Amino acid sequence: MTRAHPAGLRTLFFAEMWERFSFYGMRALLVLYLVSSLEFPREQALQVYATYTGLVYLTPILGGYLADRWLGARRAVLIGGIVMALGHFTMAFPTLLYPALGLLVVGNGFFKPNISTMVGALYEEGDARRDSGFTLFYMGINIGAFLSPFVCGTLGEVYGWHYGFAAAGVGMLFGLGVFLHGQRRLGAAGLPPVRSPAQAALRPEDWFTVGAVVFACAAFVFGFVAAWPVLRTGWQSLSHVGQGTAALTLALAALAAPRVLSRERPAPMTPEERGRIAAILITALFVIFFWMGFEQAGGTMNLFAYQLTDRVIFDLEIPASWFQAVNPLLIIALAPFFAAFWVRIDRSRFAMSSVVKQAVGILILGLGFVVLAAGHERAALYGKVGPSWLLGAYALFTVGELFLSPIGLSMVTKLAPARLVSLMMGLWFAAIATASYLAGILESLLSGTGIPLYWFLVGSSLGAGGLLLLLSPFIHRLMRGVR
Template sequence: MLFLTEMWERFSYYGMRALLVIYLVNAQGYDRANALALYATYTGLVYLSPLMGGYLADRYLGKRKAILVGGFTMALGHFAMAFPAFLHLALGLLIIGNGFFKPNIGSLLGSLYRENDPRRDGGFTFFYMGVNTGAFLAPLIAGTLGEKVGWHYGFAAAGVGMCCGLLQFVLGQKKLGNAGFIGDKTSLDKTDWLHILLISGGMIPLVLAVLSLWSMIGPVWSGFIFPVKMAIVLAIFAVLWFSNKPKENVEKLTTEEWHRIIAIFIMGFFVIFFWMGFEQAGGTLSLFADKQTDRHVGGWEIPTSYFQAINPLGIVLLGPIMAFIWTRNAQSRFSLPTPVKMAIGMIILGLGFVVMAMAQGKADVSGTVGPQWLFFVYLLHTIGELCLSPVGLSMVTKLAPARVGALMLGVWYLANAAANTLAGFLEEILKGSSFPLFGFLVVSSIGAGIVLLMITPLLKKLMHGKA
């Protein structure tokens, strides 16, 4: 049930993501730099908002109500994308809705497994296949509608997908028992549904208010360098957390639990380097497919968005194999710790950028290259992702204390927020330097993987055998 819920939600997200940058450039008149900047801001906030969504779920809403609030809010955002005048309102609703949805569905899944259950990594890999089934269908359906029929038909299709995910989750409530509730509740009552609808609808005036304020605070915020921005966000959240959390709950965290939380933060820092490269898919790689790839096969032109279906298709096909490998490896004498699996993923990602750097060099000479170059780039990136992402998600649910489980998934997604923001701005940051974009990503991906391998013994001590 959670597989199908996540499949439809990811269909909506990736359908919109497959179209966003090329829509901004080809239909809204954005130049390359501004389109990538908006993409960076949007995707960065998409992964930052789970920090607050996880906190609100742990403390007030419970995971189930938070998931439904997120789903309804994202559905509103996707349908708003069908109207050009509502672009920024739509993006704001999608950011907030994702914040409620994303950390809580992963945390809800983790709560269904017993501690030290060897099936957990395999279970999360199959869940990850749900993510990528939706991500595979999205460019083919929403992408085709958007590029061939009309941009806003593609965005509306993403909204329909989100509604399907909501329906799946509502109809499957009984399968979850009492998981995802605060207290002893076993089902949603009328008051819960009233809260869900009021909070979801209230996101519209909230986003409009933020957009109005941004005209004043935006120029000031833009003046800060990236590390300062991240420090401000963390400081604000720390103040909110420690000023509202009852003292006795803070004291219940044992030394071992703090060690495990520290391990999550350290590995979260390293995955920034992975996602900074991987998330070029929706930005520079999408523009490379649109402008520098010969997409003609016979008399048919491959839609640009179709290239983004290679990665999820690879995950769906290779996911069961990786799930089997991780499950068998966990039962063997040579079980690989999570940091090693993640480091391998980073190194494979870097090899993908070796191929991409070669493709860019050929395109600079001849104007365009064949589609096989992007195929091999996405294939290597897919293998790297399977080594890192599902096992990393599983690791957080193993290491995080249960009472802050959704919050720690929000912290994990904070790394994605930083990475997505850097992914969109990286080309502009490197402009004028001696580092070509893809060459830089080769070094940053492989280098981070090697360092993570070197500090694995320290991380194993901090994890206390939990991952």
């Protein structure tokens, strides 16, 4: 990796690997834990999952803004990792479910957009290796996601839910250790806005800032959830989501005015910058349709594995959470091929723009839902179905994901102005936040309409992918020559 790509990619690869180990360990267990241990009704468990995953991808707007204007991506990653580790360990206590989820949400807001931004900062503008580098980085994400169902899922389902959550916390600590150990490889990437490249090492005042912000985040989350019984009178419109999750939603609203923290007015954007940002935002609207389907994996597809899939192999019933490892396993297997493929094709006359790649990814996801919808109909007839239905759907989802997700991350870092790149990454994740929330509540929204969930997702995916493909020439013009 280091011969073909900057040395810092190795550090960010493994730091993200362990962070995703912790995140996907939590994701594999949450709905099953709520239904099986805390005895939440299915609809309420999916709503909690929807609110949690939605906020996880919405807080990067704030984390990206603060990194751009004050913290720098490097300090923001440290803050996010520490807060998330606290959240995972707090999940070991059932009575602290909502503060734990709040810590995970806030911590992810600092970590997620900024480590992706640092990957982009390792490459010069126009470097043909960038899409390839993001694909390799994405492989690190999926190594963590592959390991976590076997470690966290097995500990949680077999030995006790809280062992699984604690293992996720340990994974986050490993990620922080890797990130700190590799600081010298990062060069100037992720430094605060006023720091020169010659001052790349973390200083004592950086650690003071990190500690102060971590303390403020923890105090805010615990204080807000504790105060929620007093505040809930004015929040009745979200009472169907559940007391704790509605509290977290209002907490995010209180956080979502970051411009008051900055005394400086940003430089006005040029017409070229405005066009490129418009290209990001238009593409992000279509990406919602991809993630609205893909994020069924942690919700309805997790329950499909738990309730409707025959999981007995040689008299041994495998944990339902193990199915969460299929997608990252295929990513690990296919990502090196795609990394090499993008380098070769992007230098050829058959080069595809970032938008076209993502449109193809959405179309492939739709084909995956054709398989899943057929499997669900068969399960309705026979009670349970073999694992091949889920495996086939996950295989198509994975190919679609490789066309869309790492390419989208790379596109944001190529198009966004340098002074706004973390904020734009946060807005990109806001689209995923919207999709993740819709993924959790979609089953309930469709109830009573007679429209089967998975067939609805076939139509939404194929329709959105086809329309984005038709619009790609217009969007490419907005990108002003960036592919």
